[in-house]
Amino acid sequence: xxxxxxxxxSPMPSALMRSAVEGRALLRLLLKLLRLLGVRKKAVTHKVxxxxxxxDRRIAGLSRRILAANxxxxxxxxxxxxxxxxxTCNPKYIASELIDRGLGLKLYWATRENPREVxxxxxxxxxxxxxxxxxxxxxxxxxxxxxFVDNAHNFIRLGVPKRSGQYLLQTWHGSLGIKRLDxxxxxxxxxxxxxxxxxxxxxxxxxxxxxxxxxxxxxYWEGVPVLNQGHARNDILLSKQHEDDRSCxxxxxxxxxxxxxxxxxxxxxxxxxxxxxxxxxxxLDYPAIVATLxxxxxxxxxxxxxxxxxxxPLLETGSGLHEHCTVDATDYPDIQEIMLAADIGITDYxxxxxDYLLLRKPGFLIAPDLDTFESNRSFYYPIESTPFPxxxxxxxxxxxxxxxxxxRYYENVDKFLADRGCFEQGNAASLTADTILDLLNPTxxx
Numbered sequence: 001x002x003x004x005x006x007x008x009x010s011p012m013p014s015a016l017m018r019s020a021v022e023g024r025a026l027l028r029l030l031l032k033l034l035r036l037l038g039v040r041k042k043a044v045t046h047k048v049x050x051x052x053x054x055x056d057r058r059i060a061g062l063s064r065r066i067l068a069a070n071x072x073x074x075x076x077x078x079x080x081x082x083x084x085x086x087x088t089c090n091p092k093y094i095a096s097e098l099i100d101r102g103l104g105l106k107l108y109w110a111t112r113e114n115p116r117e118v119x120x121x122x123x124x125x126x127x128x129x130x131x132x133x134x135x136x137x138x139x140x141x142x143x144x145x146x147x148f149v150d151n152a153h154n155f156i157r158l159g160v161p162k163r164s165g166q167y168l169l170q171t172w173h174g175s176l177g178i179k180r181l182d183x184x185x186x187x188x189x190x191x192x193x194x195x196x197x198x199x200x201x202x203x204x205x206x207x208x209x210x211x212x213x214x215x216x217x218x219x220y221w222e223g224v225p226v227l228n229q230g231h232a233r234n235d236i237l238l239s240k241q242h243e244d245d246r247s248c249x250x251x252x253x254x255x256x257x258x259x260x261x262x263x264x265x266x267x268x269x270x271x272x273x274x275x276x277x278x279x280x281x282x283x284l285d286y287p288a289i290v291a292t293l294x295x296x297x298x299x300x301x302x303x304x305x306x307x308x309x310x311x312x313p314l315l316e317t318g319s320g321l322h323e324h325c326t327v328d329a330t331d332y333p334d335i336q337e338i339m340l341a342a343d344i345g346i347t348d349y350x351x352x353x354x355d356y357l358l359l360r361k362p363g364f365l366i367a368p369d370l371d372t373f374e375s376n377r378s379f380y381y382p383i384e385s386t387p388f389p390x391x392x393x394x395x396x397x398x399x400x401x402x403x404x405x406x407x408r409y410y411e412n413v414d415k416f417l418a419d420r421g422c423f424e425q426g427n428a429a430s431l432t433a434d435t436i437l438d439l440l441n442p443t444x445x446x
Contacts, residue, residue: 018136021067023060023159027052057159064139065161071143073165075441077106079145083152083173085112085133086333087123090171090206090432091149093232097429098436099127105440108141110154123333133158147436153220156197167439169432170198170205170221175212175231176420177351178386179271180378181219195220206432208234210421215380227435230428233336237358239426246340253341257304257327264299266290267342269335271350272308273373282307282348284366285394290325292398293344304329304338308350346397349373353388357413358424362404363388366397387412 019025030048034040078098080091087095087109098105108129111118115130124130131138133154142148142160151173155162162168198220205221207213208230216226236242236249251261259265266289270282286303293301306329329338335352339345345356345363353363365388367373374383384390387409389400 013136017063017067020059020063021136021139022134023056025059025063026056061159061161064143064159067139068143068161068163071140073146073163074106074144075146076104077108077141077145078147078149078436078440079108079110079142080128081110081133081148081150081152081154081158083154084333085110087125087128088334088336089151089173090232090428091151092334093235093429094149094171094432094436095128096125097232097433099125101433103437106144108145110138110158147439149432149436153194153198155201156194162201167203168201169436170202170224171231171432172205172216174351174354175208175234176354176422178354178379178381178383179349179351180380181215195222199223204435206231206428208422208424208428210423211380212420227432228423229431229435230424230426231355232429232432234355234358234424235426235429236336237339237355237426238424241426249334249337250340253329253332253337256332257329257338257341259302259304259327259341262300264293264297264301265338265342266293266301266303266344266346267306267338267356268303268346269306269350269352270308270348284397286326287324288394288398289346289401292401296401296404297343301325302327304342306330306332306335306338349377349379349383357387357416360410360413362406362409364391364397364400365389366391366394368392385416387416 013021016025016028019028027049030052031045034045034048039045078095080095082089082091091109095107095109098107106129107127108131109124110133111130112133115132118124118130129141131141138158139160143163146166148155148160148166148168149171150168151171155168199222202221202224204227205216205224206227206229207216213226213228216224236245253259254261254265268284273282289303290301303326305326332338336355339352339356339359339361342356342361344361345353346366347353347363348365348367348369353365356363365383365386367383367390370383370392389404389409391397391400
C-alpha cells in the first residue's frame with residue numbers, strides 16, 4: 001500500500017518544541033542533566049519521570065495551543081480518531097464514503113503504532129495520511145484539520161486544543177448497549193471532567209435510535225445536538241446495496257483467519273472487566289460448545305475468539321485456546337467483518353451483539369457473574385428483555401443452544417428494535433459524509 005505517512009510542514013520543529021508538544025520537554029532536560037552527572041540508576045530516573053509528568057502536561061497544553069495558533073487551518077481536512085487506532089468502527093466507513101466520492105480531501109488517521117509499520121499491514125487506503133497519536137506530527141495535523149470524527153473520548157484524552165472554526169463529531173462505538181455510561185456508575189473514572197469537556201467541545205453526536213439519543217443526552221453529551229443518522233459501521237450489515245461488500249468482507253475474514261468456507265463459525269467476544277488479571281472467568285468449554293452446535297445445527301464448527309483490546313496483555317499469559325476448535329481474532333481490526341462471517345454470536349454484556357442482531361443471526365448471552373457485574377456497572381434495562389437467550393452457566397448455554405427457537409428469536413429481535421426506536425436504514429455513512437462536507441464547505445457536497 002502507498003498510504004501516506006504524516007510529515008510536519010517546513011520548517012522542521014526544534015527538538016525542544018517537538019518534546020514540548022509531545023509532553024516530555026522537562027523530562028528530556030532532566031534526563032540529559034542526569035546523564036551529564038553520571039546518574040544512571042533506574043530508581044532515580046523513575047522518580048524523575050513521575051515528578052516531571054504534571055509539569056510536562058502543562059507545558060504540552062501550552063505548546064499545543066501555540067502550535068495551533070501558528071498553523072493554518074485547512075478547510076478540506078478531516079482527522080479520524082478511533083480508540084483502537086485501527087482502520088475500523090464508524091470512522092472507517094465514514095472515511096471510505098468520503099474517499100469513494102473522489103473529492104480530493106485531506107484525510108488524516110491517528111494510529112497507535114508507528115505509521116511506517118502500520119503501512120505494511122495493507123489495512124489502510126492510499127488516500128489516508130497516517131500520523132501516530134501523541135506525536136508532534138499528530139498535533140500538527142490536528143491543528144490543520146477542520147473536522148474531527150471520533151468514536152470515543154480520544155480528542156479529550158489526547159489533549160487536543162480545539163480551535164475556532166473546528167468541529168468535533170462523536171460517533172461512539174456502541175449502540176443499543178445495556179451498560180450504563182452516566183456518572184452514577186463511572187464516577188471513579190473522571191466522569192465529571194469528561195462530561196464537562198464533552199459538552200463543551202463536541203458539536204454533534206450521532207445516534208442510531210431514540211434509546212441511544214436519550215443515553216447520550218443523559219451522559220456525556222447533555223445539550224449537544226444529536227444527529228439521527230444511524231451508525232456507519234452498520235450499513236454493511238443492513239443495506240442491500242452492500243451485498244457484494246458483505247460477501248467480500250465475510251470471505252476476507254475467513255481467509256485472514258484461515259477458516260475454510262464450509263466450516264461454520266461461532267463468534268465469542270466478551271466485554272472487558274475493569275480489574276481482570278486473567279482470562280479464566282471469560283474462558284468457556286469450547287469443545288463442549290462445538291459439540292452442541294454440531295448436534296443442533298449440523299456441520300463442522302469453529303469458535304472465533306475476540307477479547308477486548310484492554311485484555312490483550314493477558315493473552316500472553318495464556319488464553320485457554322483449544323487449537324482444534326478455536327481461532328484467536330483479538331487482533332483482527334474490524335469486528336463487523338467477523339460478524340458477517342459468523343453463523344452465531346455469543347457474548348456476556350458487550351454491545352457488539354446489538355449490532356449483530358441487525359443481521360438476524362442467532363445470538364446467545366452467557367453471564368456467570370451477572371449479579372456482580374450489574375452491581376458494579378448497572379444496566380439501562382433488564383438483561384432478560386434482550387432477544388438473546390440468557391445463561392448463567394455453561395450448562396444453561398448448552399441447553400439454550402439445544403432448545404433454540406428461531407421463530408421466537410426473530411420475533412423478539414423485531415420487538416426489541418421497535419421498543420428501542422432503532423432507525424438504522426443502511427445509509428448512515430452517506431448522511432454523515434454529507435454533514436462533514438457541509439461543515440467543510442457546502443459547495444463540495446455531491
